[in-house]
Amino acid sequence: MKYVMIIPDGLTDLAVKELKNKTPLEKAYIPHINFLLQNGLTGAVRTVPDHHEPGSDVANLSLLGVDPRKVRIGRGALEALSQNIRINKQETILRLNFVTVKDDIMIDNTGGDIKSLEARGLIRELNRKIGQGKKFYPGVGYRNLVKISRAGLNIHTVPPHDILGKKIHQHLPEGKDRNVIIGIMEQANRILTQSSFRRTRKIKANAVWLWGEGYAVDTDSFYKKYGLKGAVISAVDIIKGIARLLKMDVIDVPGITGDFHTCYRNKALYALRNLKKYDFIFIHIEATDEAGHKGDYKEKIKAIEKIDREIVRTLLKAQEKFSIILLPDHPTPVKYRTHINKEVPFIFYSKGKALCPNHHFKTYSENILKRPPLFIKEGHTFLKKIFNQRS
Ligand SMILES: [Zn+2]
Secondary structure, X not given: OOEXXXXXXXXXXXXXXXXXXXXXXXXXXXXXXXXXXXXXXXXXXXXXXXXXXXXHHHHHHHHOOOOOOOOOOOHHHHHHHHOOOOOOOOOEEEEEEEEEEEOOEEEEOOOOOOOHHHHHHHHHHHHHHOOOOEEEEEEEOOEEEEEEOOOOOOOEOOOHHHOOOOEHHHOOOEOOOHHHHHHHHHHHHHHHHHOHHHHHOOOOOOEEEEEEEEEOOOOOOHHHHHOOOEEEEOOOXXXXXXXXXXXXXXXXXXXXXXXXXXXXXXXXXXXXXOOOOOOEEEEEEOHHHHHHXXXXXXXXXXXXXXXXXXXHHHHHHOOOOOEEEEOOOOOOOOOOOOOXXXXXXXXXXXXXXXXXOXXXXXXXXXXXXXXXXXXXXXXXXXXXXXXXXXX
């Protein structure tokens, strides 16, 4: 059997006052997703264990079979993998944001949306002036990386977008090795303050923020775990990094952007086109999460309806026989503008082979969570259970 798994990132939500206490998912017109539900299996799955940050890295890795309690890879390492930067067990890699800080307050986590060219110039300067066991890597815009030649640094960091408007000295890295990171940040900030390149280019970023600590890990490939040849469709770095970690291919799709303007339909078309070559295709859509972070329920409803119309409908209309799995990685409620750790509802539908629905739900929504016909407590066991439905 072949599978297409659709992950609308951050899809599920909480009641929104302006929507008469309905959620964006309840409000959206999603006839094709509802068709999958009415003719398929449903239930709830806990993608992130208790006391874990519900990040997209942890949640998606868990859905692809990696137990987050056993494997701690971290955002920095996943982004490095997606850019083909190698890390070994003797190194720790972190995300480096160029940010703007004023009077000790984090005022912009994107450093005035610094351009890649300018970020590259600053990265070059950091590499020149901070030597010995540190290497800085340019990425896209404010998103960069730094690799430190120290094995498994014991640190806990916070993302800069979580401390906007707050005093940075109250949110500096913690943990036994915190001073290593704080030292690099202070050194880099001094360089930025004195940088003539920064001054002449009128770059608003005046500091760096290190977070998303990442480590080299060993884990079985997706193929070894499930015996299926897998590929991923996503515009997002960490999802591509997850693919590399699990030795899945990344399918290049034109017109996908990782935001509202993504070409939804192409994701479905390229999945269909590649179904001969792969047994399992993972389509990740960022727009729903983005809308959640913006606190924009209208945009979220629009994104959900586009997923229904342009992805699910396209997959349903195709001749090919395969199964569809649909669920978010975690909720991103517009009310909180960030992720929360809560179970999510899933759908498993099989084209061409009727499954006996295990429920009476007519519409796909958070309502399923109140009385899920099936509850999967550990996200990393989810796919095994789904694949077993077929045997
Ligand atoms: Zn998010």
